[in-house]
Amino acid sequence: MKLITRNTDYALRALCFIAKSDGKIIPVSGLARELRVPQPFLRKILQVLSKKRILKSLKGQGGGFLLKRSPVKIFLPDIMRIFQGKLRLNECSLKKLLCPEQKTCPLRKKISGIERYVLRELNAISIASLIG
Amino acid sequence: MKLITRNTDYALRALCFIAKSDGKIIPVSGLARELRVPQPFLRKILQVLSKKRILKSLKGQGGGFLLKRSPVKIFLPDIMRIFQGKLRLNECSLKKLLCPEQKTCPLRKKISGIERYVLRELNAISIASLIG
DNA sequence: GACAAATGATACAATTATGGTATCATTTTA
């Protein structure tokens, strides 16, 4: 029932570190040492962030990663969605099987309310607010 | 990021059905037909509920399951804990590895707040409230 | 008493999600 998985967590730490580095180009090698995360795994994560246009990458010697947007404009759900897919606390466990009370299921209704609250709260957390 | 796993969900449906049956003894066979859930799996789930003293069981022909407590006194977290373990949205993904900012980690603080809210809300959901 | 219908206990298997490694190709700078 974890809200945040490990790769999201690593991604957040990396983003925070890069954000604090104030424009310097950060290579994976340095980041991995700093965060004590396995370098190949971290590398994969940063590549994904790069493809998703959260980071900008520079190849070649002296290359590495930079933020592509201001840390004020990167929010938790942006990152969570990348690594964890849709943010839904509430999917009916009977996927395509028909739930007899699909429309009116009282449990779904109650959990939907909780979901809305959680998303609102998460949307208020930016990288900037984590390092501030 | 599902809040409720499949076996919890099945358990809840079963409890609701039994609660609505008003004291009648319900065998797994009937329940499985009714809920369209694989009977052996449902059986395992009910056995667990029985061991955890949510249900009472009667063996032998004509046997089955009954609620052991009033549906007003069975709450979502009771069932979730049985099938999903501790209710924590917030575990640090670096389990025993040392997180350098264990105490002050700003992300943990924010998520703790969300967790408290979610638990409060879940604690307000009883089986009775689901069938009411 | 025998049989059928139920649960108790428990071991095993399949599937999926998560976490992680390995490797080759390409780019860039010194």
Next chain:
DNA sequence: TAAAATGATACCATAATTGTATCATTTGTC
């Protein structure tokens, strides 16, 4: 040209979830 970086991608390991299978025991009914 070599070294240091990312891009792309395929593969592997582990754990959690979702089940199945089986044998033992209890109990009511004929």
